[in-house]
Every structure is written in structure tokens, then in C-alpha cells.
Amino acid sequence: MSKDQAIGGAILVVCALVAIFYTVGLFFYQPIIDAIPALKIGETATVQFWLIAIPVFVAFVAIMAIGAWIGYTMATTPPPKPIEEITTEMEEKKEEPKVEEAPAPPAPAAPAPDKKKKP
Secondary structure, eight states: OOHHHHHHHHHHHHHHHHHHHHHHHHHSHHHHHHHOGGGOOSOHHHHHHHHHHHHHHHHHHHHHHHHHHHHHHHHHSOOOOOHHHHHHHHHHHHHSOOOOOOOOOOOOOOOOOOOOOOO
């Protein structure tokens, strides 16, 4: 199992546990605290309210953050060129004659070392 698969498996387990505890807390809070009074953290209606209100608040803030990011991106991105300017550039590019480049001359060879011995 690769590291990515292990992380994916851990995310799967955590999300499944959170979903189970959320559902149990939302719909079965009263029977649980009747059976185990030590788990009582508040009145049933109050706990159920916060179990709904917190995820709604988080989702609302996340959607507003995405909207703010989109607005920021639109406000800071320069406008595109007008289509007329783009088509004019394309037409000018087609009309230009293609100039072939002459091949570069070969580089001069390095001088051969002098084989004569000096006296």
C-alpha cells in the first residue's frame, strides 16, 4: 500500500466515524443519555440545535469564502484584448512573408598545436 492510499484510507475512516457520531448524536441523543447519564452535555434540543447550526455555519462561511476568492480574482485580473485586435494580429501574421534563416557558418577550428620544438 502506498503512502497516498494509506492517507486516503485514514480520511475514509475519519469521515465515516464523524458521520456516524453526528447521526447518532442528532437522532439518538436522548436514548443515549437515558442509558448513560455521564454523557449528558446539555438539553436534547440544545445539543440538536448546535449539531445542525455548526455545520450550516461552516458551510455558509466556506461558500462566502469561495465567492470572495472569485470576486478577488475577477477584480485583479486584467481584461482580455478586444477580439478585433486579436483578429488583426492574426491577419498580419498570415500576410508576413516567411523568411528562411540562412544556416549559420561553421565555427572556426581551433589552431593546431605547434609541433616544432624550440631550442
